Each structure stands twice: as structure tokens, then as C-alpha cells.
Amino acid sequence: xxxxxxxxxKNKDRFLEELLSLLRIPSVSADSRxxxxxxxxxxxxxxxxxxxxxxNVEVCPTAGHPIVYGEKIINPALPTVLVYGHYDVQPADxxxxxxxxxxxxxIKGDNIYARGSADxxxxxxMHVKALExxxxxxxxxxxxxxxxxxxxxxxxxxxxxxxxxxxxxxKADVVLISDTSMISLQDPSLDxxxxxxxxxxxxxxxxxxxxxxxxxxGAVANPATILCQLIASMHDENNHITIPGFYDKVxxxxxxxxxxxxxxxxxxxxYKKDLGVDELWGEKGxxxxxxxxxRPTLEVxxxxxxxxxxxxxxxxxxKAFAKISMRLVxxxxxxxxxxxxxxxxxxxxxxxxxxxxxxxxxxxxxVTPTDHVAxxxxxxxxxxxxxxxxxxxxxxxxxxxxxxxxxELGLKTILMGFGxxxxxxxxxxxxxxxxxxxxxxxxxxxxxxYFAELGRTSA
Amino acid sequence: xxxxxxxxxKNKDRFLEELLSLLRIPSVSADSRxxxxxxxxxxxxxxxxxxxxxxNVEVCPTAGHPIVYGEKIINPALPTVLVYGHYDVQPADxxxxxxxxxxxxxIKGDNIYARGSADxxxxxxMHVKALExxxxxxxxxxxxxxxxxxxxxxxxxxxxxxxxxxxxxxKADVVLISDTSMISLQDPSLDxxxxxxxxxxxxxxxxxxxxxxxxxxGAVANPATILCQLIASMHDENNHITIPGFYDKVxxxxxxxxxxxxxxxxxxxxYKKDLGVDELWGEKGxxxxxxxxxRPTLEVxxxxxxxxxxxxxxxxxxKAFAKISMRLVxxxxxxxxxxxxxxxxxxxxxxxxxxxxxxxxxxxxxVTPTDHVAxxxxxxxxxxxxxxxxxxxxxxxxxxxxxxxxxELGLKTILMGFGxxxxxxxxxxxxxxxxxxxxxxxxxxxxxxYFAELGRTSA
Numbered sequence: 035x036x037x038x039x040x041x042x043x044k045n046k047d048r049f050l051e052e053l054l055s056l057l058r059i060p061s062v063s064a065d066s067r068x069x070x071x072x073x074x075x076x077x078x079x080x081x082x083x084x085x086x087x088x089x090n091v092e093v094c095p096t097a098g099h100p101i102v103y104g105e106k107i108i109n110p111a112l113p114t115v116l117v118y119g120h121y122d123v124q125p126a127d128x129x130x131x132x133x134x135x136x137x138x139x140x141i142k143g144d145n146i147y148a149r150g151s152a153d154x155x156x157x158x159x160m161h162v163k164a165l166e167x168x169x170x171x172x173x174x175x176x177x178x179x180x181x182x183x184x185x186x187x188x189x190x191x192x193x194x195x196x197x198x199x200x201x202x203x204x205k206a207d208v209v210l211i212s213d214t215s216m217i218s219l220q221d222p223s224l225d226x227x228x229x230x231x232x233x234x235x236x237x238x239x240x241x242x243x244x245x246x247x248x249x250x251x252g253a254v255a256n257p258a259t260i261l262c263q264l265i266a267s268m269h270d271e272n273n274h275i276t277i278p279g280f281y282d283k284v285x286x287x288x289x290x291x292x293x294x295x296x297x298x299x300x301x302x303x304x305y306k307k308d309l310g311v312d313e314l315w316g317e318k319g320x321x322x323x324x325x326x327x328x329r330p331t332l333e334v335x336x337x338x339x340x341x342x343x344x345x346x347x348x349x350x351x352x353k354a355f356a357k358i359s360m361r362l363v364x365x366x367x368x369x370x371x372x373x374x375x376x377x378x379x380x381x382x383x384x385x386x387x388x389x390x391x392x393x394x395x396x397x398x399x400x401v402t403p404t405d406h407v408a409x410x411x412x413x414x415x416x417x418x419x420x421x422x423x424x425x426x427x428x429x430x431x432x433x434x435x436x437x438x439x440x441x442e443l444g445l446k447t448i449l450m451g452f453g454x455x456x457x458x459x460x461x462x463x464x465x466x467x468x469x470x471x472x473x474x475x476x477x478x479x480x481x482x483x484y485f486a487e488l489g490r491t492s493a
Numbered sequence: 494x495x496x497x498x499x500x501x502x503k504n505k506d507r508f509l510e511e512l513l514s515l516l517r518i519p520s521v522s523a524d525s526r527x528x529x530x531x532x533x534x535x536x537x538x539x540x541x542x543x544x545x546x547x548x549n550v551e552v553c554p555t556a557g558h559p560i561v562y563g564e565k566i567i568n569p570a571l572p573t574v575l576v577y578g579h580y581d582v583q584p585a586d587x588x589x590x591x592x593x594x595x596x597x598x599x600i601k602g603d604n605i606y607a608r609g610s611a612d613x614x615x616x617x618x619m620h621v622k623a624l625e626x627x628x629x630x631x632x633x634x635x636x637x638x639x640x641x642x643x644x645x646x647x648x649x650x651x652x653x654x655x656x657x658x659x660x661x662x663x664k665a666d667v668v669l670i671s672d673t674s675m676i677s678l679q680d681p682s683l684d685x686x687x688x689x690x691x692x693x694x695x696x697x698x699x700x701x702x703x704x705x706x707x708x709x710x711g712a713v714a715n716p717a718t719i720l721c722q723l724i725a726s727m728h729d730e731n732n733h734i735t736i737p738g739f740y741d742k743v744x745x746x747x748x749x750x751x752x753x754x755x756x757x758x759x760x761x762x763x764y765k766k767d768l769g770v771d772e773l774w775g776e777k778g779x780x781x782x783x784x785x786x787x788r789p790t791l792e793v794x795x796x797x798x799x800x801x802x803x804x805x806x807x808x809x810x811x812k813a814f815a816k817i818s819m820r821l822v823x824x825x826x827x828x829x830x831x832x833x834x835x836x837x838x839x840x841x842x843x844x845x846x847x848x849x850x851x852x853x854x855x856x857x858x859x860v861t862p863t864d865h866v867a868x869x870x871x872x873x874x875x876x877x878x879x880x881x882x883x884x885x886x887x888x889x890x891x892x893x894x895x896x897x898x899x900x901e902l903g904l905k906t907i908l909m910g911f912g913x914x915x916x917x918x919x920x921x922x923x924x925x926x927x928x929x930x931x932x933x934x935x936x937x938x939x940x941x942x943y944f945a946e947l948g949r950t951s952a
């Protein structure tokens with residue numbers, strides 16, 4: 035609608051400035067040294083929601099980082115959309131690989147460079163600005179509720195508790211999230227699902243102290259060597275995961291479904307060039323799109339042990355550690371998979387060492403039916419602003435809380451993300467396209483318009 | 494001799510105080526941040542040698558850390574002993590595992606706790622005090638030369654250059670080193686050899702940046718996973734090292750030699766209890782004494798990659814690293830073994846990743862013939878002060894420079910160490926027994942006495 039276009043045109047510079055100031059707050063949820071910044075960020079989000087026209091805005095304390103809630107109820111008879119997002123960000127390290135400060139946002143070319151620019155400050159803030167546009171132009175077509183949390187990057191465990199305790203307050207017809215990516219602005223896509231996650235940490239202990247590798251080397255098991263052997267054993271020669279029962283509940287897609295997925299535009303040469311690799315890797319028998327969409331994975335996210343400083347130290351370490359996470363697909367259950375991992379790892383550990391396995395967090399996979407009225411509304415909205423219908427794709431990432439929304443609130447979730455895979459999420463030099471930011475703000479009101487028109491889906 | 498005993502009895506407290514002040518200097522050679530402390534330590538050693546009666550003492554600069562040289566020539570016709578030691582120490586980390594500051598020496602029970610207390614400040618300083626005793630009591634039986642270096646813990650590469658350039662200055666009949674251990678004060682032993690060392694570092698690179706493990710996980714090789722697979726492949730099911738040609742030059746000992754080795758007192762239950770392990774590990778077909786003495790090994794000294802901080806980060810790392818060292822036995826050549834490792838590692842690396850292999854340093858193994866006159870002199874000296882002849886054993890550690898002494902100076906080396914395997918060399922809470930310190934000072938003059946009496950071995 036012209037009125038939306040005009041309002042954004044008049045205010046687009048301010049919208050950007052507001053986002054940049056939000057990106058300057060280092061709201062790293064995983065690292066307790068940033069706890070105060072996370073709180074500051076929550077207060078800032080509250081202020082922005084109020085300015086945009088939201089009511090009953092509150093910073094809700096939790097056992098961890100707070101949740102910001104706000105709403106704009108114009109007519110109880112109209113459908114209600116619950117907008118979810120997160121204001122926390124991933125740790126910024128390795129710092130030395132950033133071209134500019136992770137929390138000193140800069141505009142270079144067509145992009146905003148900063149930690150959280152795409153994941154998820156730049157994306158949830160589009161919804162705050164869309165709210166402003168609709169309220170200021172008096173065109174809000176339905177009721178809106180906002181729930182912006184501060185623990186998405188560490189598993190949303192307290193959000194789960196909050197949701198269970200506030201079912202009435204959160205009553206809605208659908209959940210809308212912008213925290214994923216599309217193929218490109220030229221080939222818009224819409225996620226039909228997300229992978230689940232099970233994040234583990236393992237500790238392998240050999241001798242009770244670091245030893246001289248000459249005096250003891252050869253006679254005592256080296257926990258770093260044993261850890262490598264255990265990790266190596268978790269993929270077979272076809273890169274299948276060897277944990278017994280791991281694939282039991284994995285849903286196999288039909289030929290047609292797999293064909294549809296593989297019809298999405300994908301340029302392998304370009305993909306390899308962007309990543310700087312000569313060869314791709316993965317589970318035998320599946321395409322890259324399938325490997326990152328419909329197949330589960332097991333990745334080492336971090337490994338450490340022994341002397342890692344400058345020069346050399348001839349030590350036989352006492353301990354070695356690894357952070358290992360698995361991406362899950364329907365119908366794997368993250369708690370069950372975490373158990374399978376733990377039992378298997380403890381079982382295969384040789385008697386020379388002691389192992390400790392802990393679960394960090396996780397979430398189950400999720401699928402959005404493409405025939406859902408809200409999915410149609412999202413498709414129409416994208417068609418209205420991008421000029422072509424989005425390609426349905428399976429997202430490889432995880433938003434652990436989505437499965438819980440369905441379980442606890444009985445709500446389906448629409449994953450209308452405007453980022454790109456190349457945004458360096460969780461990596462140095464995270465970026466978000468200016469065009470993506472503005473296009474998102476332009477598209478969101480259409481979603482609400484079409485969803486209101488297509489009618490209330492639950493009662 | 495009584496005069497030696499009396500002099501030590503009168504001065505033993507001062508001897509200890511002097512050692513403690515030397516231990517307070519953090520002369521860590523591997524870490525450039527301690528370069529100034531290493532230099533300070535060299536100057537201190539010079540001062541102590543002069544006070545003990547050495548002449549022509551100088552701090553000799555090198556491309557790295559300096560070498561302290563000094564001598565006491567009483568009569569060119571008498572035999573000359575070249576005493577070698579090192580004033581540099583291993584890095585102290587992990588600091589949190591020390592019960593007291595690594596460079597704040599404390600006496601607890603019968604031990605001195607400090608980094609370098611046994612390796613090697615506490616041991617080379619016994620020779621400085623033995624010199625003082627013999628000069629002050631006018632009983633020095635032969636000529637002495639001292640060469641105390643500052644780079645033993647980082648491979649002694651500059652000492653090698655120094656030795657080649659100063660063959661005349663270093664002319665002697667035998668090299669004497671106290672930088673190893675004995676079985677116990679009740680069961681004194683004398684090393685008949687040392688293992689060599691080849692210290693490597695590997696870097697495995699996957700994608701050109703850290704990636705989101707959900708967006709890319711399953712489609713791109715994870716360098717941490719690949720590194721684990723490569724390391725795991727380097728031992729077979731019998732814990733034999735799989736590098737082609739690695740064992741080709743390994744000298745097999747005769748049945749008799751192996752029996753002699755295994756006759757040394759060894760309490761496996763006690764050994765396991767001390768290390769806190771339920772089971773020992775090692776190469777099939779060899780005893781623990783053989784695994785640490787006459788067999789080569791491959792150990793991971795350090796491994797790191799990805800996110801190793803608090804909490805979780807769902808990253809697929811760009812790089813993973815490991816420090817890997819091999820202990821070598823006669824007649825393996827460390828340069829040849831380093832090449833074999835490099836070629837093998839590069840060969841087995843899959844095309845999904847790029848690998849970089851660098852050599853830190855190394856040294857070849859060494860054996861002392863038990864029929865050598867200086868070995869007999871050392872045995873007699875130990876018998877004189879311990880009351881029983883030492884058991885000949887193969888040391889598992891490495892002093893890379895020893896092989897070079899033989900090659901460049903044509904000198905055999907006597908490894909008369911007074912430490913214990915339980916001294917936590919290279920580990921937190923390194924210690925050295927007070928009794929070991931004093932017993933060493935008491936024993937050393939006898940070595941010189943008997944060596945002088947048994948006569949000059951070369952001319």
C-alpha cells in the first residue's frame with residue numbers, strides 16, 4: 035500500500051540509525067561477562083516497542099536473561115499474530131578475524147556489518163518498524179503480540195518455562211518469526227521447516243595430571259588421542275552417523291518431495307567458491323540441499339586439550355574436551371537423541387580413560403505445512419513485494435522454541451526470514467543487507483493484511 | 494670425603510636459599526613474553542658460577558636466548574669434564590592446577606615446589622655448588638667446564654650452532670649432565686640412553702571462515718572432525734604407529750637386554766595409583782618399562798579448534814590445530830622421521846581440506862655404553878654415597894643436544910640425574926626432593942674424583 039511505502043521512505047534513515055544503536059549493545063547470552071549488556075538491551079527493546087505503538091510492554095524477568103513482551107490489541111474479534119524474535123547474539127570471537135568491531139556496526143557497500151545484524155536484531159527489528167508503520171498510518175489489520183527473548187543462542191530454556199506459564203497472555207492464531215534466510219532477493223524462498231538441535235559437551239580424562247610426554251609417553255593413554263579416536267568413530271566411511279538408533283525416527287521424504295527440494299536454484303561451483311573449498315563433503319546418497327535440509331548431522335563445534343600456546347610443550351595432557359552438536363530432522367526427539375549420544379559415547383570410551391558427557395541444550399525439529407493459511411499469507415506477502423512467489427525450502431538451522439510453540443500453544447509458526455546464507459551468521463563479519471532490512475519492513479504489513487483477510491484459523 | 498661433607502653441612506641452608514632465588518625467575522624459553530626474565534636468569538647464573546670459583550665466565554649471546562659458559566682449569570694434563578645444564582623452564586600453564594605459584598618456590602614436606610625445581614635449575618645448580626665445595630676445600634681433582642643454556646625446552650637449536658663454532662673452547666673428555674631421574678633414592682639408577690624427539694604442528698583448514706553449523710552443517714567438511722580422523726588413523730588397533738617407514742631403523746634389543754631392563758624394580762599397581770588410571774595403555778607386545786624406554790611413541794601434546802569458551806556456539810570452524818610429538822629410539826633420525834610424518838600427514842589428508850605441517854624442533858636418540866670409563870666413574874660415585882650400585886635404565890625423555898655432543902665434539906655423555914619420575918616435570922606442581930638436591934651435591938665430587946683416577950679416556 036502506498037501509505038506504507040511513503041511512511042517508510044520518509045523514515046528509512048531513522049529506522050537504520052535505530053538498528054545500529056541496538057547493534058552497539060554486546061548482548062552475548064552465552065558469556066556471563068555480558069549479563070549487564072543483555073539486560074540493557076532488553077530495556078532498549080522495551081522502549082522501542084512502546085515508541086512503535088505497542089501497549090502493556092514489560093521486561094519479564096526469568097532465571098536467566100529477561101523476555102520482552104508487548105502487544106497491540108485493536109479488536110479481539112480479529113486474528114492475533116504472535117511475533118517472536120531474540121535480542122541476544124552469539125559470542126563474537128574469534129575477534130581477530132573481524133574487519134571491524136563486532137559491536138561497532140558499519141555500513142560497507144550494501145550491508146550492515148555487526149554481530150546480530152542478521153541474527154536476529156536486524157530481523158526482529160523489522161517487525162518493530164512494521165508495527166510503527168501500521169499504527170502511525172492507522173492501518174493495523176489484526177492484533178499483534180511481541181515476545182522478544184534473550185536466550186535463543188543458548189537454548190531458550192527459560193522461554194519454555196515462560197510460555198508454559200503464560201498461555202493465556204500468549205493466546206494467538208499463529209507465530210511469525212524472521213530469523214532465517216532466503217535464497218536471494220531475486221529468488222525469494224520461504225522455510226517450510228527447521229532442523230532440531232542437540233548440543234553436547236564431552237570431557238575425557240586420562241592421568242590425574244599433565245605428564246611429561248617423554249617419561250610417560252607410550253605407557254599411559256593420551257586423552258586427546260582417545261578423544262580423536264572416539265570422534266572419528268562417530269561417522270562411517272559414507273559419513274553416516276554411527277550412534278545406534280540415531281536414524282530410527284528420521285522421516286524419509288518421497289521421491290517427489292526430494293525432487294521439489296532439489297529444484298531450488300543451487301550453483302555448486304559458486305557455493306564452493308564462496309566457501310573456499312575444493313570439494314564438498316557429506317552423507318553419501320544425498321545432495322547438498324538435502325544434507326543441509328532434510329538430513330541430520332553431527333558436528334564438532336569446538337575441541338581443546340593440552341598445550342595450545344606459542345611454541346612447544348612436551349606434555350601428555352590430563353584432559354581433553356569437545357563441544358559436539360547434532361542437527362535433527364523430523365521426527366527425531368532432541369532429548370532422546372541426547373540420551374543416545376551420551377550412552378553411546380560412554381559405551382565406546384575405552385577403560386584407559388574416564389568420560390563425562392553433559393547436555394548443553396537442544397530443541398526438536400519443526401515443519402510448517404505449505405497448505406496452512408498463514409503460509410499462504412506469507413507467500414502472498416512476498417509475492418506482493420518481491421514480484422514472485424517464494425520457493426518452499428527446508429532450513430538447516432534451528433530455533434529450538436518453535437516446536438515448543440506448537441506443543442504448548444497449539445500454534446504453527448511461519449518462518450519468514452529475509453537474511454541470506456552468506457550473512458556469516460555465528461561467524462566473524464556477520465552482515466545484513468540494507469535491501470533485505472527495508473524489503474522485510476515493506477513485506478511484513480502485507481503478511482498481516484493477507485492473514486487477516488484469509489481469516490482466523492483457530493478459535 | 495669428610496671435608497666435602499663438613500663443607501656442605503655448614504652451608505646447606507645457604508645452598509637452598511640460592512636455589513630458591515634462582516627458581517623465582519620465570520625463565521620460560523617458549524614464550525617470548527618472558528624473554529627479559531630469561532636474560533636476567535642467565536646473568537644470575539654467571540654470577541653464581543663466579544662466586545663458586547669458575548673463571549672466564551661469560552654470557553654468550555645467540556640468535557635466541559644466551560648461553561652461560563665458565564671454566565676452572567687447574568692442570569691441562571688432567572682430564573676435563575664438560576658440565577651441561579639448562580636454566581630455562583617449561584611454560585607453567587595450566588596455572589589453575591598449581592597449589593602455589595610456579596615461580597614462588599615453597600618447601601612442603603621434603604620437597605621444593607616450583608617450575609624448574611627438578612628440570613633443570615635444581616639439578617644443574619648441584620654442579621655449581623659441587624664446584625664451590627671442591628674449590629673452597631682445594632680438592633678439585635680435574636678440570637671443569639660449564640655450559641648452561643637457555644633453550645633446552647625449545648630444542649637447543651642455537652646451542653647446536655654455538656657448539657659447532659666453539660669446538661676448541663669446549664674441548665673435554667666427557668660431558669656430564671644431571672637432567673634426568675632415578676628410580677628412587679633407595680634404588681638409584683643411571684640412564685644408559687635417552688629417546689630422541691620430533692615435535693610437529695599441524696593445521697587443518699576447511700571453509701575459509703567459521704560457518705553456522707546449521708546452515709552449512711552436513712555439506713562442508715569440518716576440519717576438527719577431519720583432524721580427529723587423521724590423528725586417530727596414526728595408531729592401529731595394537732597401538733603401533735602407522736606412518737610408513739616409522740619403525741624401519743628402530744633397533745630391536747636382544748632377549749637378554751630386554752630382560753635386564755625388565756628386571757628394574759617396577760610396581761604397576763603403584764604406578765597406576767599414582768597416575769589415577771584404571772588401566773595402562775601402550776604398544777602391544779611390550780612392557781611399560783619398554784614402552785617408555787626402548788620404543789618410539791606418537792603423542793598429541795595439544796589440540797584446539799572452534800569455540801572453546803563458556804556455554805555453546807553452533808559453529809563449524811574454519812581451522813583446527815594440533816601439536817604432535819614423537820619420541821624416537823636408536824637408530825631413528827629425527828629429521829628423517831619429521832619428513833616421514835609430514836609426507837604421511839599430507840598424503841592421508843582428504844581433498845575436502847587443506848593441511849599445513851611444520852616442524853618445531855627435534856633431536857636424535859642417544860645411548861651411553863655401560864663399559865665407558867665415565868659410566869664406571871658415575872656408578873662408583875653413586876655407590877659411594879648411596880651405598881649401592883645404580884641400576885642401568887633407558888630414559889624416556891629427550892635431551893636433543895646429547896647426540897650433537899657426540900657428533901660435533903666426539904664426546905660421550907653421562908646422564909647422572911637425581912630427580913624422580915614423580916617430580917611432575919612439565920606439569921603443575923613440579924617438585925624436587927631436598928634429599929635429592931643434597932645427595933646430588935654430595936655425589937658429584939666423587940664422580941670427578943673417580944673419573945680423574947680412572948684416567949683420561951681420550952687425548
